[in-house]
Amino acid sequence: MSDTVVKTPCIICVAITGSVPTKADNPAVPVSLSEQVESTHEAFEAGATIAHCHVRDDAGNPTSDPTRFANLKQGIETHCPGMIVQLSTGGRSGAGHARGGMLPLAPDMASLSVGSNNFPTRVYENPPDLIDWLASEMAKHDVKPEIEAFDLSHIFRAAVMYQNGQIKDVPYVQFVMGVKNAMPVDREVFDFYVHTVRRLLGDAPWCAAGIGANQIVVNEWSIAAGGHVRTGLEDNVRLNRDTLAPSNAALVARAVELCDAYKRPIATTAEARSILGLRKGVA
Ligand SMILES: [Zn+2]
Numbered sequence: 001m002s003d004t005v006v007k008t009p010c011i012i013c014v015a016i017t018g019s020v021p022t023k024a025d026n027p028a029v030p031v032s033l034s035e036q037v038e039s040t041h042e043a044f045e046a047g048a049t050i051a052h053c054h055v056r057d058d059a060g061n062p063t064s065d066p067t068r069f070a071n072l073k074q075g076i077e078t079h080c081p082g083m084i085v086q087l088s089t090g091g092r093s094g095a096g097h098a099r100g101g102m103l104p105l106a107p108d109m110a111s112l113s114v115g116s117n118n119f120p121t122r123v124y125e126n127p128p129d130l131i132d133w134l135a136s137e138m139a140k141h142d143v144k145p146e147i148e149a150f151d152l153s154h155i156f157r158a159a160v161m162y163q164n165g166q167i168k169d170v171p172y173v174q175f176v177m178g179v180k181n182a183m184p185v186d187r188e189v190f191d192f193y194v195h196t197v198r199r200l201l202g203d204a205p206w207c208a209a210g211i212g213a214n215q216i217v218v219n220e221w222s223i224a225a226g227g228h229v230r231t232g233l234e235d236n237v238r239l240n241r242d243t244l245a246p247s248n249a250a251l252v253a254r255a256v257e258l259c260d261a262y263k264r265p266i267a268t269t270a271e272a273r274s275i276l277g278l279r280k281g282v283a
Contacts, residue, residue, distance in 0.1 A: 007168045009267035010259045011228035011275060013050035014043040014248050019062035019092035019232025026237035031056050033068070034073065039076035039174065042249035044080040045230070047256045049272040051076050052086045052111065052230065054227065064094035069102035082269030084278065086146060087133055091124055099130070103137040108278055109172075110138055112145035116155040118181035124150070131157075135166045144278055146207075147173045150182045158198040169277045173197055177218055178211035181200045185214040190221055201273045205275050211235045219255050223262045228275075231255045 014177040016039050021029045030039035034056075040051045050260065053076075055068035073085050086109035089099045103110060112124045112134055138145050145167060158171040177185045177195045197206045207228035211219025215236035219229045231251040239245045239254070259266055267275065 003164060008226055009271045009275070010223055010264040010271055011205075011207065011267045011272045012048045012252055012255050012259075013086070013094055013230040013232070014040065014048035014252055015189045015209070015229070016040055016043065016248050017054050017056065017161075018232075019054050019088075019090065019253075021233055021237055022060065022180035026233060028245060028247050029233050029237065030203050030248070031060050031205050033071050033075060036072055037079055039248045040076050040083070041079045042247055043233065043234050044083050044254045046249040046252040046257070047266045048083070048231075048239065048252045049184035049229075049246075049267050049269050050084040050109070051080070052232065052234065054088045054090070062074075062092050062094075065099045066102045067176040069107075070105050073105055073107055076113070082146065082273075084269065084276070085247065086110060087147065089113075090148075096130065097133065099178075100134045100137045103134075103141050105144055106141040107143055108273075108280055109144045109146055109175075109176060109276070110134075111148050112138065113148045113150070113154070115151060115154045115159065117183075120154040124182075129205060135161060139166070139168055142279065144169065144172065147171050148176055149173050149193065150176050150179065151171065152183075152189075152193065152196065160275065162201070170201060173201070173204070173206045174277055175206070175208040175218075176211065178214050178235075185210050185218060189220070190218070191225075194225055194227070209235055213238065213241070216254060216258075220258050220262075223255075223258050227256050227266075229258075230244050 030036040057063045085107045087107045161167045201260040209230040
C-alpha cells in the first residue's frame with residue numbers, strides 16, 4: 001500500500017433506505033421521513049459523510065416525489081450539518097423524466113446511471129436520451145453526479161461524457177457489484193475497474209458498493225486500494241448471516257473499523273467535499 005493510499009481520508013457513504021428493502025426484511029430500514037432523518041443522523045455521528053437517499057410514499061413504496069425529496073434534504077441539512085446529500089435518480093422509483101424531477105432542488109449530488117443492465121427481475125433501462133437529459137439537468141442545477149457503474153462499459157461512457165462536457169467536473173465513479181443478473185462481486189473485475197478509472201480519469205476519486213452479504217468484502221477491497229466506500233441498509237440488511245443490522249449506523253461503524261485497520265482516516269465533511277470537488281459548502 002502506498003503512502004498516498006494510507007493518508008487519503010476515506011469517504012463513507014450511507015445508503016439509508018433504497019427502493020427494495022422493507023420493514024419485513026429488517027425493522028431498522030428507515031421508511032418515514034422522521035425515521036430517515038434519525039437514521040441518517042446516527043450514521044453521520046458514526047462517520048458517514050454522504051447520505052444516499054431514496055424516498056417512499058405513505059404505503060412504503062418507492063417514489064420520485066420531489067416534495068418528499070425536498071423534506072428529506074431539508075431534514076438532513078438541519079440535523080447533519082455539512083453532510084453531503086445525494087439523491088437517487090435510480091429507475092426503481094419512477095420512469096422517464098420523473099426520475100430527475102428532484103434535481104431542481106439542487107442537492108450536492110445525485111446518482112446517475114449511464115447505461116442499461118439487468119436487475120434481479122427486470123431490465124434496468126437507461127436509454128441514451130434519458131441519460132443525456134439527466135446529465136444536463138445535473139449540470140444546470142450544479143449537482144455533482146455519482147456514476148453508478150453496474151458494468152465496465154459505464155466507466156467508459158462516463159469518461160466520454162466528461163470529455164464532451166456533459167459532465168462538468170471529473171466524474172466520481174461507483175462500482176456496483178453483487179446485484180443479481182448484473183456484475184457479481186469479483187476481485188479481478190474490481191481490480192480492472194480501478195485500473196480503468198486510473199487509465200481513463202487519472203487520479204479521480206472512486207468508490208464501490210457490494211450488494212448483499214459481500215458488502216463488507218467490497219468495503220475492505222476499496223479501503224485497502226485507496227477508494228471510498230458505501231454501506232447501509234439499502235444494499236445489505238445484515239451484519240452477518242445470522243444477525244440483522246440493528247441500524248445504518250452499525251454498518252457505518254463496521255466500515256470505520258476497517259478504515260482503522262488499514263490506517264485510513266475517516267473523511268470529515270469538509271474533506272469529503274474537497275475530495276469530490278464540490279463547490280457548495282467548502283470552507
Ligand atoms: Zn440507491
